[in-house]
Amino acid sequence: MSSKTVRKLLERDPEFVAKFLTGPSSALKEYGIDPETLPEKQVHALEAMVQQTQENIRTNAKLVGVEMAKSEWGIGMGCCNDVNTRFME
Amino acid sequence: MKTLAIYLTGACNLRCKHCSVGFDQYRPRQALSDDDIIRVLDRAREREVEFITFLGGEPFYSPHDLPRIFGHAEALGINVSVNTNLFFYERLEELFGYTSLQNVVVSVDGASAESHDAMRGKGSFERTVGNLRKLVKTRNALRPDITIDVTFALSDLNRRDNLKMFRLAEDIGIDCLNVNIVQPIGRAGKFRQRVMGDDAGYIEALVQIFIYFLASKPAFKLSVPIPPAVAAFINQKYAVPMEVFTNERMCGGTSVYTYVDLMGNLLPCPGLSYEEGRNSLMNRRQSRLSIVDHKISEIEESSLFQAFETARKTHSKNALFDPCNRCAFSDRCSPCTSAYYKTGADLEISLCKRVSNLVAESGEQFSVFKQTDLSESF
Ligand SMILES: C[S@@+](CC[C@H](N)C(=O)[O-])C[C@H]1O[C@@H](n2cnc3c(N)ncnc32)[C@H](O)[C@@H]1O
Ligand code: SF4
Ligand code: SF4
Numbered sequence: 001m002s003s004k005t006v007r008k009l010l011e012r013d014p015e016f017v018a019k020f021l022t023g024p025s026s027a028l029k030e031y032g033i034d035p036e037t038l039p040e041k042q043v044h045a046l047e048a049m050v051q052q053t054q055e056n057i058r059t060n061a062k063l064v065g066v067e068m069a070k071s072e073w074g075i076g077m078g079c080c081n082d083v084n085t086r087f088m089e
Numbered sequence: 090m091k092t093l094a095i096y097l098t099g100a101c102n103l104r105c106k107h108c109s110v111g112f113d114q115y116r117p118r119q120a121l122s123d124d125d126i127i128r129v130l131d132r133a134r135e136r137e138v139e140f141i142t143f144l145g146g147e148p149f150y151s152p153h154d155l156p157r158i159f160g161h162a163e164a165l166g167i168n169v170s171v172n173t174n175l176f177f178y179e180r181l182e183e184l185f186g187y188t189s190l191q192n193v194v195v196s197v198d199g200a201s202a203e204s205h206d207a208m209r210g211k212g213s214f215e216r217t218v219g220n221l222r223k224l225v226k227t228r229n230a231l232r233p234d235i236t237i238d239v240t241f242a243l244s245d246l247n248r249r250d251n252l253k254m255f256r257l258a259e260d261i262g263i264d265c266l267n268v269n270i271v272q273p274i275g276r277a278g279k280f281r282q283r284v285m286g287d288d289a290g291y292i293e294a295l296v297q298i299f300i301y302f303l304a305s306k307p308a309f310k311l312s313v314p315i316p317p318a319v320a321a322f323i324n325q326k327y328a329v330p331m332e333v334f335t336n337e338r339m340c341g342g343t344s345v346y347t348y349v350d351l352m353g354n355l356l357p358c359p360g361l362s363y364e365e366g367r368n369s370l371m372n373r374r375q376s377r378l379s380i381v382d383h384k385i386s387e388i389e390e391s392s393l394f395q396a397f398e399t400a401r402k403t404h405s406k407n408a409l410f411d412p413c414n415r416c417a418f419s420d421r422c423s424p425c426t427s428a429y430y431k432t433g434a435d436l437e438i439s440l441c442k443r444v445s446n447l448v449a450e451s452g453e454q455f456s457v458f459k460q461t462d463l464s465e466s467f
Contacts, residue, residue: 014305015252018297057303061330081341086310
């Protein structure tokens, strides 16, 4: 697997993104790549991709709107007053 | 006050591992009569409450005359939401003719039978999700105004399904995914180790939920109650922008909602009357708090409501909670107020405590929590 494949995954597979950003080595392993054997050039490429992915997420976060305290709410202790978040058109 | 929650019954057909209701399930106390519930709805109308939420136990596992109750709510112009495990679909279907039915919240605790059934019992995934698909179909055809939520109580038994839940939710076509942070109360206290698991794995599962949401832009809403300290930690460690998910006002007791218990007491919040930690005062109808005998506005004058509201507004109880007592957000955060009024409850805010444990174990720098006095550890 090359860094190109990783880029594709980061662009298209939100599950991979979530796993990669919380645990890069275990995510790579799960998707069949041994991070230990990556050539240095590819490691640098990966680092740049992580930054790009985080940038995309920050951009998306700006599109999220909040609705406080709607009718919907859970009853777990201390989580009653919901914040509902959704992407705005 | 926007919402009045009514604990319709403690009884339930299931015995979920994490259930906060605890012993109420199999030693159900009395429930209010249909006439009493109708009375409560009238009181809610008088107080201009917008929403009624029926909780349990399992609301559809109770002998109440639900069509009568929903019909009365409709006549009063009150919207109703109901929390359910959706085992008894036929009883919900009976209510489709009432415009008062506006929101159904269905508990789905995994994207597969394996994890959902580990929490809710064998065969429950198939039944609940099968009925949920039916519900969405019927809703789309007959009542597009009804919103359908799924509540996923994130625990150690289902955290590996955290992301698959998004795909399931998308596939079913719900309107909102609520992620409940599992609280170690009731049966979750009894099965603590299995339900709570380890802190690092739990927090990571939570972080992945935020990243997935932001990366996938689903068509439904996401609702996860995150106190500011936890948000700050996630932002620091994983660079996830957390502003929109952060809630400094998690306690809505007395202001956003109040709660009617099985005895007909009006209480500031649901946390005050489950079996576990329930104050013995709540075992009977209190003359001062009885919604059957008093207007809501009168009960709001009671010392319990006044004390609760003051505590919530002034954040005064934060000094007693761990780790609120050493948190930089302590002067503006309103976490669970009811915990203070319970008997034998842990004076801690579980999710923040988990983050504080993680920070302590890893030795990471995290300036939100002040270091505890070293003498405490000896
Ligand atoms: C107590 S149930 C009552 C309604 C219905 N029987 C059901 O299961 O949806 C309401 C919601 O609270 C959640 N819940 C129960 N115990 C909890 C706990 N200890 N922490 C967080 N959420 C909990 C359930 O998963 C469910 O979504
Ligand atoms: S969570 Fe709901 S379905 Fe499960 S035992 Fe508790 S009340 Fe019953
Ligand atoms: S530790 Fe307490 S005050 Fe601080 S964010 Fe958590 S709940 Fe709020």
